[in-house]
Amino acid sequence: MSPTEHRERPPALTRERLLDSAERHFSEHGFAGASLREITNDAEANLAAVSYHFGSKEELFVAVIERVMAPINRERLELLDAAEERAAGRPLELEELIAILVGPVLRSHAAEGGAGCSLRLFARGQFEDASMWKRIAEGPLKVIKPRLEAALARSLPHLSAQEIAYRMHFMMGAVKSAAGDQHALRAMSRGLCDPDDIEGTLAQLVAFLAAGMRAPSLAARPTSGPPSGRSSARSSGRSARRADSKEKPK
Amino acid sequence: MSPTEHRERPPALTRERLLDSAERHFSEHGFAGASLREITNDAEANLAAVSYHFGSKEELFVAVIERVMAPINRERLELLDAAEERAAGRPLELEELIAILVGPVLRSHAAEGGAGCSLRLFARGQFEDASMWKRIAEGPLKVIKPRLEAALARSLPHLSAQEIAYRMHFMMGAVKSAAGDQHALRAMSRGLCDPDDIEGTLAQLVAFLAAGMRAPSLAARPTSGPPSGRSSARSSGRSARRADSKEKPK
DNA sequence: GTCTATAGAGGGATAGAC
DNA sequence: GTCTATCCCTCTATAGAC
Numbered sequence: 175m176s177p178t179e180h181r182e183r184p185p186a187l188t189r190e191r192l193l194d195s196a197e198r199h200f201s202e203h204g205f206a207g208a209s210l211r212e213i214t215n216d217a218e219a220n221l222a223a224v225s226y227h228f229g230s231k232e233e234l235f236v237a238v239i240e241r242v243m244a245p246i247n248r249e250r251l252e253l254l255d256a257a258e259e260r261a262a263g264r265p266l267e268l269e270e271l272i273a274i275l276v277g278p279v280l281r282s283h284a285a286e287g288g289a290g291c292s293l294r295l296f297a298r299g300q301f302e303d304a305s306m307w308k309r310i311a312e313g314p315l316k317v318i319k320p321r322l323e324a325a326l327a328r329s330l331p332h333l334s335a336q337e338i339a340y341r342m343h344f345m346m347g348a349v350k351s352a353a354g355d356q357h358a359l360r361a362m363s364r365g366l367c368d369p370d371d372i373e374g375t376l377a378q379l380v381a382f383l384a385a386g387m388r389a390p391s392l393a394a395r396p397t398s399g400p401p402s403g404r405s406s407a408r409s410s411g412r413s414a415r416r417a418d419s420k421e422k423p424k
Numbered sequence: 425m426s427p428t429e430h431r432e433r434p435p436a437l438t439r440e441r442l443l444d445s446a447e448r449h450f451s452e453h454g455f456a457g458a459s460l461r462e463i464t465n466d467a468e469a470n471l472a473a474v475s476y477h478f479g480s481k482e483e484l485f486v487a488v489i490e491r492v493m494a495p496i497n498r499e500r501l502e503l504l505d506a507a508e509e510r511a512a513g514r515p516l517e518l519e520e521l522i523a524i525l526v527g528p529v530l531r532s533h534a535a536e537g538g539a540g541c542s543l544r545l546f547a548r549g550q551f552e553d554a555s556m557w558k559r560i561a562e563g564p565l566k567v568i569k570p571r572l573e574a575a576l577a578r579s580l581p582h583l584s585a586q587e588i589a590y591r592m593h594f595m596m597g598a599v600k601s602a603a604g605d606q607h608a609l610r611a612m613s614r615g616l617c618d619p620d621d622i623e624g625t626l627a628q629l630v631a632f633l634a635a636g637m638r639a640p641s642l643a644a645r646p647t648s649g650p651p652s653g654r655s656s657a658r659s660s661g662r663s664a665r666r667a668d669s670k671e672k673p674k
Numbered sequence: 675g676t677c678t679a680t681a682g683a684g685g686g687a688t689a690g691a692c
Numbered sequence: 693g694t695c696t697a698t699c700c701c702t703c704t705a706t707a708g709a710c
Contacts, residue, residue, distance in 0.1 A: 351597020
């Protein structure tokens with residue numbers, strides 16, 4: 175073996191401290207708005223350590239995202255495996271499926287030691303530069319998305335593939351809002367809602383999403399005319415008085 | 425009068441070209457990621473024109489947001505006024521109310537002459553620095569939010585104020601996702617959904633949101649126990665195996 | 675109202691000592 | 693594996709000519 179002189183602080187920990195600090199700064203200021211100097215100062219590490227451990231700011235960002243997403247997606251897969259085994263071939267109950275999709279995301283906030291801002295980072299990810307988001311979307315997301323899509327389609331046989339896709343998109347938006355904008359939830363509700371009450375928020379979110387996903391299909395009727403309900407869903411009279419929308423609001 | 429030598433290009437238009445260009449760049453790269461040099465080059469204006477017309481980058485950003493939001497909120501208020509007058513004291517139908525809230529946002533994309541990226545900017549706004557977002561939230565939002573809240577409460581008498589607040593938050597998230605991340609909608613649906621089909625997207629969104637808002641109240645039962653439905657809504661067995669979530673995914 | 679030129683700060687990346 | 697020092701670039705903001 176090598177000399178193994180025991181050091182007080184294992185040297186490899188710098189890398190982890192950099193990831194912790196970067197997670198905080200990226201989630202708060204975004205990729206462009208965070209500076210490596212602040213990140214390394216906060217991590218009590220040297221500026222050059224970023225280059226040494228990750229190669230560039232972009233690689234550091236991707237590493238942060240992957241560290242946040244990996245356990246979430248791992249847990250989702252485990253829960254999905256267990257639930258599908260329990261269901262023994264029958265479609266999963268929608269509430270259970272949605273809780274599997276959403277629960278690990280929300281819970282990662284409360285549990286993650288110290289960092290606790292991964293959700294905002296997650297919600298923000300899609301707005302970072304396309305090249306980075308592509309790398310993220312083609313990573314762990316590629317594994318879990320088809321599984322969820324298939325499970326949703328089985329639990330919602332009344333929807334077309336197009337409607338499943340629309341509603342999944344809306345669902346992800348609501349999840350990101352609940353997960354990544356907790357400050358707005360508290361402020362806009364004037365204290366009525368407590369974003370730190372993860373289980374309460376989760377219950378509300380699952381109920382909302384399950385009902386939304388279960389909405390009747392709009393594809394029942396052909397392809398013309400107002401697709402939905404009674405007399406509305408198409409705000410009102412004129413819909414294109416927009417030539418003047420560029421006037422000065424002054 | 426002044427000499428009025430007719431110029432080919434009226435000088436005051438620089439301000440508008442700056443706003444147009446800034447809207448594109450801010451929506452694509454965010455506040456921190458957009459540079460005044462690119463904005464002014466794209467606007468065929470001079471770098472110093474930003475200082476002259478707006479004073480600073482931040483003031484330019486706020487001006488862009490206000491220009492985008494003003495006609496949307498104006499239209500929302502007009503539609504709401506008309507609908508409430510038509511309803512003559514009765515609660516509005518939920519679909520109509522949601523279409524009033526969401527329609528002007530989605531439609532502003534298709535209509536706005538040339539810019540057409542205001543939605544992403546809108547969805548992205550909340551992630552900009554808190555000071556700027558505060559100025560935006562305290563601006564036109566302050567006018568419209570109480571009206572919508574009151575109308576929702578009247579159309580959804582089975583919900584508590586807390587539940588209205590939760591669901592409004594989820595709803596805004598879904599709207600932002602539909603409005604600001606059209607690229608993801610197209611990519612994730614593999615072409616099934618066309619984000620440029622505004623009316624189709626709007627119909628799907630209204631149906632989804634109305635069903636979600638109409639979900640049964642969870643507050644019916646006291647304050648203990650699993651709040652929702654049958655046997656699920658609480659993913660599965662262990663829910664706090666998170667001490668290991670910081671392990672390396674390597 | 676628009677321009678050029680530049681100040682002054684801060685950014686990411688890197689070479690090379692230890 | 694960590695550090696200092698520095699390069700070189702881009703950024704915002706501004707002064708002052710036209």
